[in-house]
Amino acid sequence: PAYTSVRVNTLVTTQDKLVVALNAALVDFNARLQAQGRPTIAAVPHSSLSDVVIVPSAPRVTAPVDATTTKKIIVDRLCGEAVLRGSDIFARGVMCASSALNAGDRVLVYVDLDHSATRGSDAELHVGRKLCADAPPLNGVLSGDMYMQNTPSSVVAHVLSPQPGDTVLDMCAAPGGKTSHLATLMQNRGTLIACDRSRRKVLEMKAFFESVNLSIIVPIKILLDPPCSALGLRPRLVHACNLTELEQYSNMQRNFLWAAVFLLKPGGTLVYSTCTVNPKENEQMVAHALDAYPLELVGQSPVLGEPGLLNQGLSADQAAKVQRFDPASASDTMGFFCAKFVKTKSIRETTSSQNN
Template sequence: MLSGCQIGDLVSIYADVHKKCKKGFQKLFEDEGKLFIGNGIVKMQRYQLFSNNIVQKGIAVEVKETTSGCPSIGDDFLPSGTALLQNLPSIICVACLDPQPGDTVLDMCASPGNKTTHIAELTRNQGTIVAIDKTKNKVKQLKALCEKFGAKVHCFEADSTKIVALSQISDKTVCDGPPFSPEAFDRILLDAPCSVLGKRPQIVNRLSKKEIRSYVPIQRKLFESAVKLLKPNGTLVYSTCTITLAENEAMVAWALKTFENLKLIKPKITMGSPGWAGVLADEDRRLVQRFGSECDVDSVGFFFACFVKKKEEK
C-alpha cells in the first residue's frame, strides 16, 4: 500500500504467494508470485495496518470487484436474526439428515452452529437437539448463534470421541449432557473435523501431508461413537468440507467394512456428483455426494454420505 493512500481510495488487491513482499518494502513489487485478487475501497489508514503498537483487526479493504465476478454478500446483508447464509452443500446435508418434530438429534461437532440451527428449524423447535463441541470458546459461539435465532438446543463442551456411556443410564436424559446411553439418538450429524481443503478458494496451502493424514484417526473414533449412539433404524450423516479420498470415500468404505449394522442409503436430495472411483463399489459410489467445481452445481468442496443403522435380527 502506497504511503499516500487514504480511506476511500480505490485500490487493487494482490496476494503475495511466495511471501517476498516484506513489511516496509519501498519499491514497486513485481514477482511471478504476485496474484491479482480484485479491487476494493480502503477502509483503514495505512498506519493502522502496519504499526506494531496497534492490534490489527476489522476490514482493511472492502472488496468491490473480484476475479470471479461474484457479489459480496455478508452476514449484514439481511436484518439481524432473520436469515443465516450457508453454502449449498451444508444446507443439503442437513436436509438429508431429515430431522422431524419429536426426534432426538445429536450434532457431534457443532460449532459455529450453522447446521445446528438448521436442524432446529427443520424440527420446528419441537425436537430434542443436543450439540457438542470440544472447547469452551466454540461452545460459547454455538450458544450465541442458537440464542440469536431462537433455536432450542442443549449445548455441551465435550470430546465427542468420549461421550458414550458403557451401559444404559437410567437416572438422566440426553438433555443432562454426556456421557449418553448407547442408542440414545434418532438422528446424528457427524460433520467431522477435517483438512478443510474445500472450504474456500486458496491461493496457496501449506498444510503438510502429515497434518492432512492426522484427521483420519480422529474421524474414525468419532464414527465409532456415532454408531454406538444411534438408535436402530436411525439416520447418520457423515460430512466433511474437504476433498481428499482418505477423509471421504475411503472413510465410507472403512465404515461399511467395520460396522456390519450400517447401511449406506441414497440421500433425499442428490445435487452433487458421485464419489470418486478407487475405494467404493460403483453402486456405493453413486450413493455418496461430492461437491466442488467439477460437479454441475458449482460450489465449495464438500462431501457427505447417509447411513441407516440396521435393526439386529433376533
C-alpha cells in the first residue's frame, strides 16, 4: 500500500496528539527527502476511524538509476517485504552484496524469491525491477502510544463494538493487535479472554499487553479471526499454496466456528474475519454458518469495505451485510473479509427442535 496505518492507544493518548508526535518523529525522514529534492510527508487522522492515523509513503523516485554502476544488495523474501514497509536492512536478511559497502551508500535492493542467491551471485539474473514507494521506518517509534495495524484489521474491533464491562472472547488472538484494540475500546473495564494454541505466542501476547498497560485480559461477544490462507497480506512477494492446503484451512475454520457458536450466549455477537480473498474461507463460510447454526447475519459499522461476492452462497442482501477489502480497489488496502452475526438461540434448543 502507498501508506502505513497505525492505531492509537486511546488509553494513553489521543488521535490528534499522536499526529503531532508522529510528525515530530518524521523530521529526520523528511530531512532526507528534502536533501533529495523530494516532497515531504505528514501523518494525518483517518477520515472515518477516530483511533487510526495514516502515514503516507514518500513518492517513488523517478530519476533513472544506472544498474551497471550502482552497488547492489540481495536480501531474502522476508527482508524484502519488510523493506516495502519501511524497514532498514539488517545483516540477518542479507544474502549477498557488492563489496566495499559503506554507510550512506546508494544501493539497488534485489529480493531472492527462489533461494538461489549465494555469495558472488550475479544480480543481473534478477528480473522484474520495480520502483516502490518509500515508507518511513516506524517500528519501535512511539512504542506504547500506537500500534502498526492495517486499516481493515482496525475495522474489526469497531464492528464487534465491545463496551466497558462486557465479557469478550478473542479466539486465535496472537499476536494480540486486535485483542489490545478490543481492550482499549472497553476502556480497560470488563473481562476479555484471549486464546491461542501456542504457549510461546500467549507469553508474547501477555508481555505485549503488560507493556501497554492493559489489565482486563484474563462472552457475550466473540471475535473469531481464525488461521487462514492469508492470500490478502501485503506486501507479499511470493505465496506458495496449493488446493489441498486451501481445503485444510476451510475445514479448520469450520471447527473454530462451531466452538465459537457453542460458547456464545443467545443474543450475543460474533464477528468472523480473515485476511484472505478466497471466497471458500469468506462468503462460503458465512453461508455455511447461516445454514448450520442459529445465527443471523447483521449489518456492520463502520463500513469501509465493499459488499461480498455474489454467486458464492449469499443472497444480494446478505452480501451487502459483509465487508470485503480488495487489494486492487481504490482504497489500496490489504485483502480482508469481515462478517457479523447475532446468535438467535442456543445450539441445544436448535438440536432439540430438530430431533422433535
